[in-house]
Structures are given as C-alpha cells and as structure tokens.
Amino acid sequence: MTVATHEVFAAAADHRRVVIIDDDPTGTHTASDIDVVLRPDTAAFDAFLRGPRKAVFALSNTRGLPRSTAAAMVSGIVEQARTAAKATGQDVAFLLRGDSALRGHVFPEMEAVAQNTSGLFVPAFLERGRFTRDGVHYISVDGTAVPAADTAFARDSVFGYRSHSIADWVDEVTQGRWKARTVGLDVLRERGYAAVRDALFDAGPHEVVVPDATEHADLETISEGLIAAERSGKSVVTRCGVSFASVRACLRSRTIDEAKLSGRGRLLVICGSVSETSTRQVDALGELANRRIEISTAASIGGCPDMVGELTTRITAELDERGVAMLSTERSEHGGPDTPTMLLDSITEIVSVVANDVDSVIVKGGITSSRVATDGFRARRATVAGQLMPGVPLWLLENRPFVVVPGSVGEDDALRRLVSAFAG
Known part of the structure; x- marks a missing residue:
C-alpha cells in the first residue's frame, strides 16, 4: 500500500x-x-x-x-x-x-x-x-x-x-x-x-x-x-x-447506473463489428435484431447509388414509428481487404444523413465507433462520462449520449441491456 x-x-x-x-x-x-x-x-x-x-x-x-x-x-x-x-x-x-x-x-x-x-x-x-x-x-x-x-x-x-x-x-x-x-x-x-x-x-x-x-x-x-x-x-x-x-494519467473510472438512463428519445443502434461476440449480442436483441436494417456488402462494394437513400428512409421511418432503429453490416466476414473500409464509408454516409433525427447512439465495434463519431456526426470532441458496464464507456457528443461497445467486449445480453436502458 x-x-x-x-x-x-x-x-x-x-x-x-x-x-x-x-x-x-x-x-x-x-x-x-x-x-x-x-x-x-x-x-x-x-x-x-x-x-x-x-x-x-x-x-x-x-x-x-x-x-x-x-x-x-x-x-x-x-x-x-x-x-x-x-x-x-x-x-x-x-x-x-x-x-x-x-x-x-x-x-x-x-x-x-x-x-x-x-x-x-x-x-x-x-x-x-x-x-x-x-x-x-x-x-x-x-x-x-x-x-x-x-x-x-x-x-x-x-x-x-x-x-x-x-x-x-x-x-x-x-x-x-x-x-x-x-x-x-x-x-x-x-x-x-x-x-x-x-x-x-x-x-x-x-x-x-x-x-x-x-x-x-x-x-x-x-x-x-x-x-x-x-x-x-x-x-x-x-x-x-x-x-x-x-x-x-491519474484517471479514475465511474460506473453509471443503466437504470437511470431511460427517456433519451430516438435511439440508433449501429453494429459494424462482425466478431462472434458481436453476432451473439445482436441475436439477443430479438425483435429489434429481426427488424435491423442491414447494409448489403455487395451493394456497398459496388457503390449502389440507391442504397444510402433507401436505408436512410427506412431508418427515419423506424425512428418515427418505434423510437429505435438498428443499422448493421451483414453478419459474415467476406469480400476483399478493402471491404471493411467500404462498409464503414457506407455506415458513416447513412449516419450523416439521419444525424439530426437521433438523440442517443449505441455503436458496436471500436473502429466503427470512431468513424461514426467523426465522419457520421462530424464531432471534433467527446467527453467521457463514465462506464455503463465493464469496458463500455459512455461518451457525450455535444450532450448526445454515445455508447462505445468494443467488438470483443460484453456478455451476450450486453446490447439488449443497453438498448433497454436507453429505449425502455
């Protein structure tokens, strides 16, 4: 001591x-x-x-x-x-x-x-x-x-x-x-x-x-x-x-009670990670996983001009009707070495269009979180409020809650718990 x-x-x-x-x-x-x-x-x-x-x-x-x-x-x-x-x-x-x-x-x-x-x-x-x-x-x-x-x-x-x-x-x-x-x-x-x-x-x-x-x-x-x-x-x-x-750096962590986070308005859940942990967490979302709006790898690689417009329309409709929408990549890892970057480009382009309709964000995947924050929401700075669960920090992007869930972090019910905390 x-x-x-x-x-x-x-x-x-x-x-x-x-x-x-x-x-x-x-x-x-x-x-x-x-x-x-x-x-x-x-x-x-x-x-x-x-x-x-x-x-x-x-x-x-x-x-x-x-x-x-x-x-x-x-x-x-x-x-x-x-x-x-x-x-x-x-x-x-x-x-x-x-x-x-x-x-x-x-x-x-x-x-x-x-x-x-x-x-x-x-x-x-x-x-x-x-x-x-x-x-x-x-x-x-x-x-x-x-x-x-x-x-x-x-x-x-x-x-x-x-x-x-x-x-x-x-x-x-x-x-x-x-x-x-x-x-x-x-x-x-x-x-x-x-x-x-x-x-x-x-x-x-x-x-x-x-x-x-x-x-x-x-x-x-x-x-x-x-x-x-x-x-x-x-x-x-x-x-x-x-x-x-x-x-x-003399930093200290602070646990934030998930139970006190309800009522945050329209929630966008994004999953770019294709790790086994991520896929299990997506599956545990049940109905929301079944309704998820999925980016086609083939369409993203091929630069399909109608894809972004179609998916942003669907996200906006989900947010208006249900208050929560989920955007995800396909749950399999295929394509060439440039495929992850192309998929991230598609995600950030979509997010940039719907950004003003979103009050809270949960992002699965480390690099995905970075690109969504910087290129999707055009943020230059975030403030770390604390941890919602071990290894899962809550950022504030101009007071917008932004949850970073690394690809290999969390139990199978992690995303479900986080969605429940924000969307009720």
Whole structure:
C-alpha cells in the first residue's frame, strides 16, 4: 500500500500534462471526466493545455491504417501537441495507448514519437484479466488465463503472431529491429520502482523494457519507475494498455447506473463489428435484431447509388414509428481487404444523413465507433462520462449520449441491456 501511495503522489505531482494517443476509441474503458480529441489539431491541444484537466485522449485510430500512414498520423499528433505546449509554456508527456492483445502498429508508432530511443511496454488490461507474468502476456478466455499467442487475437489477419514470450514477440514483430528487457515480478516487488528505473536507464536505442504486471500495485510501481527515469533525463517512449494509461494519467473510472438512463428519445443502434461476440449480442436483441436494417456488402462494394437513400428512409421511418432503429453490416466476414473500409464509408454516409433525427447512439465495434463519431456526426470532441458496464464507456457528443461497445467486449445480453436502458 505504501508503494501505491508513493506512486499516486509521484504521478499527481508530475507537472507535465499527459496526452494519451489512442489507436482506437476503446482506450476510455476505465476513464471518466476526460475529453477525447476526435480530430486532433493544434487548436484542440491548445484548448486542452489552457484548461484544468491533467490528461486528454487524442484519437489516432491508427489500428485500421497501413503502417506508414499510422506512423505519419502519430508523428503529426505529437508535433501538434508540442507546438501547442510551446505556445502555452507547458510540458507534455505522451502515452501510446494500444491493444492489450498485442495487436497494432506498436513499434512504428513508438518510433514516430521519438527516433533512436528506449521504450516501455505495459500491455496489461487488468480489468479484463489481461496481464504479464514470467515474461508471457496472458488473456482471460472464459475465466482461464491463456497465453496471448494461443488465442484468436494472435491469428489476426493483419497483426497475427506466434511467439509466446514477450521477448520473442518483440523480435518477431519487429524482425529483429527491437529487443526486449524484461523485469520479473519478484524483482519488481523486491526492488520497487528502482527495478524499472534502472532497467530503463540500461536500455539503449531500440530496446524496450517490459515489466511483469498482475496487479494494480505493479502498475503503480512501474509508473513511479518511469517518472523517476524521466526526471533523471532518460528519454522513454511508452506504449501501454488502458490500465497503465489510467494509472500514469491519474484517471479514475465511474460506473453509471443503466437504470437511470431511460427517456433519451430516438435511439440508433449501429453494429459494424462482425466478431462472434458481436453476432451473439445482436441475436439477443430479438425483435429489434429481426427488424435491423442491414447494409448489403455487395451493394456497398459496388457503390449502389440507391442504397444510402433507401436505408436512410427506412431508418427515419423506424425512428418515427418505434423510437429505435438498428443499422448493421451483414453478419459474415467476406469480400476483399478493402471491404471493411467500404462498409464503414457506407455506415458513416447513412449516419450523416439521419444525424439530426437521433438523440442517443449505441455503436458496436471500436473502429466503427470512431468513424461514426467523426465522419457520421462530424464531432471534433467527446467527453467521457463514465462506464455503463465493464469496458463500455459512455461518451457525450455535444450532450448526445454515445455508447462505445468494443467488438470483443460484453456478455451476450450486453446490447439488449443497453438498448433497454436507453429505449425502455
């Protein structure tokens, strides 16, 4: 408990403002009372730095982009934040929040923040049973801790991997460009923050320190070690899961009672994710699932000119008659590599037409949530109010409730419960 109190003080006392660059909208899993910059630019960071909050999320949405484009996006965001910091006379620290299942453009984005430097990698998402122990990252599957390499996440079509140990994973995904230094749990708990501080000091360019972490106290110790190393002049680029981002930025979650959310007016439910979890949650919606308005993959790829007009008319009619409508992609994954982007283009075009007829929104799918918020509702900023259920944040887009439900998050009845909370 002493370590936790010491660390919280160290993070809170650090004068730097924290910019959390998020590679998809699910980084707000465990945060509340914080803004999300949906369209990063210098003006947005200037407003943040002149405001009272210690941290801000900046959405890069790079997990769905090619590697070079992702790196350029992150580099641009960093430059914008640094320009605003210079103008306001403040210092900023950066965190790269990424997937706790080891997917994403991890190292290209770290290099986009600073070249030829050392790194810290803390992928834990403890709230969902994802942790690192003995140099292996684990993911909870049906209540059992499974090495990440043995889960479906490791078979991702873009970010797949085979290695079980973190050190081998780093070597695999960077093709030997980066090397890992691990800090075991026993060492971390025996030596405290000094174990991380010293490992970071010893790390050279293109070396990443990966400490074990199975409890929040471990994350607090790691945060203190990072701050101590940086205060002594060590340059470190940090990539992490949501749990460490929350600890380092002094964020707290707040549970919002679903039972108090009825009467929000016309509700639009959108499902772009085609994961098995998503399909089960859609099926559990019963009558609403049967009435869902589905985007034809073939029509979307073929650029059918009548599709958008037809579907927006149907959505408007459902909203007028029943107060709730559901827009969904087909429940199967087929087509070429550009198909997901084309389907998202169709979703956002449809949403942009019906936006003024919608009072509340529930979106299933991380990247879908981002595109719907930025391109469908043309929002530039959101505020995180809290969590409706574990891993499901409630955003406010200009006071419009906007629920982000990641593709792999939630029990089978999650969407049904959320729809009941908003639509009654």
